[in-house]
Amino acid sequence: MVNPALQHPIFGPDIRCPHCRQTIPALTLTDTYLCTRHGAFEADPNTNTLVHLQSGRHWRQWEGEWYRQHTHPDGIRFEIHEALDRLYTEGYRATRVIIAERYKSLVSTYLERSTPWREPLESIAPQLYGLPVTFSPSAEQDPCWDVINFNLEKEPGVPIRYPYFRLFE
Numbered sequence: 001m002v003n004p005a006l007q008h009p010i011f012g013p014d015i016r017c018p019h020c021r022q023t024i025p026a027l028t029l030t031d032t033y034l035c036t037r038h039g040a041f042e043a044d045p046n047t048n049t050l051v052h053l054q055s056g057r058h059w060r061q062w063e064g065e066w067y068r069q070h071t072h073p074d075g076i077r078f079e080i081h082e083a084l085d086r087l088y089t090e091g092y093r094a095t096r097v098i099i100a101e102r103y104k105s106l107v108s109t110y111l112e113r114s115t116p117w118r119e120p121l122e123s124i125a126p127q128l129y130g131l132p133v134t135f136s137p138s139a140e141q142d143p144c145w146d147v148i149n150f151n152l153e154k155e156p157g158v159p160i161r162y163p164y165f166r167l168f169e
């Protein structure tokens with residue numbers, strides 16, 4: 001009898017499309033998942049990565065969520081910008097950005113450094129969108145950092161939308 005697990009790609013008989021979140025099936029006896037809207041995604045068992053064939057975008061999964069793997073600093077900067085927007089809409093403000101250590105060499109040259117003279121450059125924390133940036137622990141210390149891209153530290157800010165429902169509690 002054939003082990004049924006061997007008939008599926010590494011992510012199982014179906015996945016949620018990283019683009020539209022629809023459940024999409026694996027094609028029989030291949031490593032390919034097919035979304036009717038976004039085309040083929042191929043699972044690479046050697047790197048635990050899902051590749052969108054049309055765009056060449058890479059994704060990895062952590063706790064059921066897909067995380068795009070960036071190869072250009074603009075990609076991760078744009079994703080951080082979107083997350084900051086979302087945080088602000090939810091009534092928080094970010095106080096720090098923690099970027100995955102694996103992106104250190106990719107983003108380092110792009111980070112803004114405020115350079116008050118007389119201070120040696122190394123002692124000044126790099127910044128992104130005016131926020132201090134630090135890098136995560138290594139993936140050996142915490143395996144989530146092999147997949148997720150960044151984290152935002154936040155504190156309550158001024159909510160944009162007044163939470164009217166609280167009036168009736």
Ligand SMILES: [Zn+2]
Nearest residue numbers: 017020035038
């Ligand atoms: Zn899709």
